[in-house]
Amino acid sequence: MLDRRNCLSLLAAAGVGAKIALEPTVSRAQPLDAGVAVASGQAAELSRALRELHGSLLVSIREYDGTTLRRAQQFDGDLLTDGPRQWQLKWDTRRVPDGHGWEVTLTCTLEKGAAEQTAISVDFPFESWETANYVMIPGIIYNGNRYRVIGNGYNPDYTADMYYNPQTPLTISNNPRLAVDAAAPSRIELATFSTAAPAMSFFSPKFKKGWIVLTEQGTRLGNSGLSIEESAGRESCEFSISAPVVRRQVAGFGDFRTSDDRASDWAPGDALSIRFQVFTFDADGIPEVLQRFMDVRKSLTGPTVPRNLLPMSKLAELGTNICRGNFTETKAGRYYLPENSRHFQLGWVSGMINTYPMLALNDPTERGRVSDELDFICSRMKGQSGFFYGFINEDGEIRSEKAHPDFPAVQAMVRKNGDVLFWLIKHVMLLKAQGHGDTVKESWELAAGGLAEAFTHAWRKHGEFGQYIVPETGDIAVYNSTAGAIAPAGLALAAEYFHRPDWLAVAEEAAEFYYERDIKSRGFTSGACADISQDADSETAFGLLESFMALYQYTGKKRWLNRAKVQAALCSSWTLAYDPLFPAGSDIARLEGRMAGAVWASSQNKHAAPGVCTSSADHLFKLYRATGDKKYAELISDIQHAHAEAVNMPGHITTDYLIGSSMERIQPSDAEGKDAVGDFIRTRNSWTETNGVLMALELPGIYVRPGEGILIPFDHVEAEHVSEGRQAAVVRLTNNTAYSARVSVLAETARQAARPLGYTAFLDWPQVEVPAGGSATVRITRKGKVARQA
Missing domain, CATH: 1.50.10.20 (Glycosyltransferase)
Structure with missing residues (x-):
């Protein structure tokens, strides 16, 4: 991951990121496995996997005037020479442990010359594309958002034809989307921070395959960009990761505004690394793609480490x-x-x-x-x-x-x-x-x-x-x-x-x-x-x-x-x-x-x-x-x-x-x-306060399966086994917050866990008092009995 302090300062200096300007797809050079440095091993496997979806992996240098793309050049191999400028690529490719993915760290260096307003783009063009493909960017794009659109702002009024009409198509606000109209440009341009995870994915019914790419929020240049662009005839589509992000427009709450993103200036010796993971897999339908996404959503960014703040x-x-x-x-x-x-x-x-x-x-x-x-x-x-x-x-x-x-x-x-x-x-x-x-x-x-x-x-x-x-x-x-x-x-x-x-x-x-x-x-x-x-x-x-x-x-x-x-x-x-x-x-x-x-x-x-x-x-x-x-x-x-x-x-x-x-x-x-x-x-919302209280009520503070090695804290305490036998577990709860805690305990066996939990089960959960900054040791039996230990 990026160093937090350095990245924060860069984000602030850049106005929190650049943006993706989506232009007509540039002409394509040779794909990933054409370069000498990546012609074998894991990179070749990745290239073959992409070809099963009629796809490839390319890298391009994109030069901008503000948010307007002036010129795009793609690497043919690992070296790109453009007059006095010389760019070099270095690849580090390995398999992701799940066996269906590859992790790539791509480093691009400007070895000679200088470049103004330039971004690096990792491009995934796919041929034999169909508009029936399901496209998802978590938290913002679902099925390409390819639906009828109304309004140009927050909470638009419904049109008269939407009332008492069972034939009305699903209708959305003016959001980023792929086009419904076959004659309209079809492109999406986002910053990574506009998503629930910096990722793009699609499912192909024709090939019965799914594809997911994950990346990091940004690089040393700030936030990165995610873009999707279909060709005019919709027979091809290109997914791109851009560093930094350069958008023409920024999506608001049902509208758009002009972007002030700006690509970066490069001096000789400047380098940039983009890390991403690519997954291709067999899938019978959208549900398999959603489930695979959940399995890999933290694969690149890593496990979360939440803070214990408030019991x-x-x-x-x-x-x-x-x-x-x-x-x-x-x-x-x-x-x-x-x-x-x-x-x-x-x-x-x-x-x-x-x-x-x-x-x-x-x-x-x-x-x-x-x-x-x-x-x-x-x-x-x-x-x-x-x-x-x-x-x-x-x-x-x-x-x-x-x-x-x-x-x-x-x-x-x-x-x-x-x-x-x-x-x-x-x-x-x-x-x-x-x-x-x-x-x-x-x-x-x-x-x-x-x-x-x-x-x-x-x-x-x-x-x-x-x-x-x-x-x-x-x-x-x-x-x-x-x-x-x-x-x-x-x-x-x-x-x-x-x-x-x-x-x-x-x-x-x-x-x-x-x-x-x-x-x-x-x-x-x-x-x-x-x-x-x-x-x-x-x-x-x-x-x-x-x-x-x-x-x-x-x-x-x-x-x-x-x-x-x-x-x-x-x-x-x-x-x-x-x-x-x-x-x-x-x-x-x-x-x-x-x-x-x-x-x-x-x-x-x-x-x-x-x-x-x-x-x-x-x-x-x-x-x-x-x-x-x-x-x-x-x-x-x-x-x-x-x-x-x-x-x-x-x-x-x-x-x-x-x-x-x-x-x-x-x-x-x-x-x-x-x-x-x-x-x-600076306001309050009753519903957020309500769901917080509901979580405190309906979720156990800790969940224990004595004798089975299972101990999960949901409350803001640390929980660890002191000892465990077949009939009971001794557990130490540590409360590092500034507030005393009453921690509810749900203890059960695997057989009990197989039976659904009633809606009022929380009434029977025992509670353990843990002082602020202190700890408590308790013995928890398979029958749910809790006794404090000396």
Whole structure:
């Protein structure tokens, strides 16, 4: 990896990176194995593997005037002579341990002469290309973003033809994309810091092969660039890594602005090394490419090393205190504020989700407040059809979502209704598990059952749930997208609670529909957020994983577990795989933040966030238990630790609000401007605080399998075996943070781990007190008994 201090200063000096200017593909010289220095061994194997996809590896020198490409010259062998300038290549190629990849360190040296505004480009041209190929750049490009586009800015209005029209194609905001129009230029230009991992990939249905290239965030010249360009006839396509990045335009939140990137000046003797890994492999479809990506996403940048900053128990204490202070009474009703205004939104940004951890406190006052909020929701926000309205202002006025002047009926997000069903059932399940079943009101159960019936009716009538519905009639107002991703989970829980196997059948049919259409065919999920179009987003990805794991729990069918593995791989593509380097002086750089695990929002909203909106993502932990594959545990640990990096604490200020507050914006890219890279937006978001508390609640602090050598800490403590026998393990927990910790412990056997974990299992987890700066040694048995040792 690059030296952090040197790279940070370079990034700052360069204005955080250059950019990729995508020009018509330059004429090609000889590929990788033509040069004498690389004509044998691993480089030749790599070249043969690329030829199976009708591809090759070339290197070019690109000269710019600002962001305009003036000239590109490709190496023919390892030496390029251009008048007084002489460039030399040196290759170091080796196999990656997985057996399907190669790692290359390419060093380019200007041995004679000088060069102005010049970049080095590693190019992968592929012939026999097809527009049916699935192209993915993690966190921003899915299926090439090759879809109908509307608007030129954030959250564009929907066009009239998108309403009540099941034939409307999936429609996205103005994002980087490959062209739909066969006559239009087709190219994507990005900086590495605009992605969840510096990577590009594609799947070829014709060749039944997948291809992935990984690189580092940058070189000594700053951030690198990633570009994809199809030829005019679409019969070929070139993927390129550029150092530095030189973009013509910079992608914003649904729009573009002119780039001020600049290539570098070179003096005699200047050298540059670009390190990358290339993987080619057999694949039957998109799911195999997603799973391979998850397996290799950290292969080049290396394992993440998260910091222990904030024990989960302290996070939960602070978060619930903030929520407690935000309980309010308006003309509309009594509720916990889900955001910074006094208006109320259901689901999504935590309305009726932030109530769940308050209920888990098992405090009479908060239980009464939660009851008041559920009464308000079930009486004021339920439509005639059984679906719920998504937004009500403090005066009690229901507001339409994604309204259009030609269609006056009040609409609501399908995603919010999926959240309502899932979380309302979880609330009544929790009350009963706590011994407060007598407080569950018939009106809540009727509302939950009516909503499950409304989803069932919509499915039977339309064969999908759509993106926006009319709660008064139950009609789908806007079709398409995966907005109902979490609805199958809600239906599965409702089917179990109300003993309705017909609802479970609909849950399975809907989940299978989403998997076939959106995962196997499109390679992404979309449309969950109120402020995007039908763009690819992380929230539906995690929501559909929730549904797959719920169906596995209530049906026991392995196919749902297999689909969950694919879905988790898609989720990983939205999650920062490494710790980006931020500009010196930025908020995150000053705090030495390690942001691996932050979750990118959507292909429109080009930023990462501290956690999954809005969930503990405990379904990832459940997937780990069911499979034993540690990569799922590592992913959830990354997410939890990245969340803590964004929490406002003494000496670690991230918001202008209370201690324990947090906000949704972790910005590795320049989508919001060069000066925004690495800075926190000084506000708070209820949903980030909620998902932090949910992680503290629904994830164990440590997971132990005594006698099996398994010990995984999720909390901000270090855990090590002191000794281990067949029946028990002695474990030392060390807390190096400034706050005392109550660490929950889940101990079980392999046989117990094979059984799905219930939604209220956390109520039974014992807790261990570990003082700030201290340690505790405990004996943990296979039956889950925990005893402190002297």
